Amino acid sequence: MSVMEQRRPVADPRKAKEFEARDIAETLAAAFFDDPVIGWAWNQPSRRREILADFFELMVMESLVYNETYTTDDYAGAALWLPPVAQKVPDDEQVAAFAGAVERVTLEFAPSVLELFSVLEDHHPHEPHYYLPIIGTRPERQGCGIGSALLDPVLRHCDQEKLPAYLEATTRRNQALYVRRGFRVIEEIPLSNGPHLWAMWREPPS
16 A cells, blocks of 8 residues: 555545535435434334434535535435524524424324433523534444544634634544644533433634
8 A cells, every 4th residue: 555545634624515425414314323322212223224324414405505515426424504684583483394204204203302302402502603513424334533523624614714613523533633722611411311412612712
């Protein structure tokens, strides 16, 4: 193997396009299938396997509107970012429309999924920031640096624009990745009779 091949990046993130939404959704469904928070909300594994991609397709389509959705050419991973403009407080009609869409794709798991969204919203910071609600890598590609590469484009935006970033980690392993990229835990968020998430915040370099 040549030196150039050895230095080749593990992933080259790029902005996703609308026609790729289903491929990205299937990647995220695979990435999150064994996630403790997803397992809490979709608590029947066989049904989770059948319908989880439908939920992630909805989330991808919501994210694509803001042009900060990233993937790789082989769909090894994806990151759905929301810029500050996406985080304005929705009106009642928007809230109802989103809840209805979630109910349609989550079916019998809608109550727990909507509870999850409600808990996250209650703890969400109010100052302008970039928000990363979802990032995932296919299980067979985890540990190869793809997740870190998917963080890079928007973290560069954050540093250039002098804006913080925010996310919720669902495992200790993921938390460690984010700490290495400058995030710190600011709060532990419990779910009723379920696991905890860790709210994490990253300030831009001074």
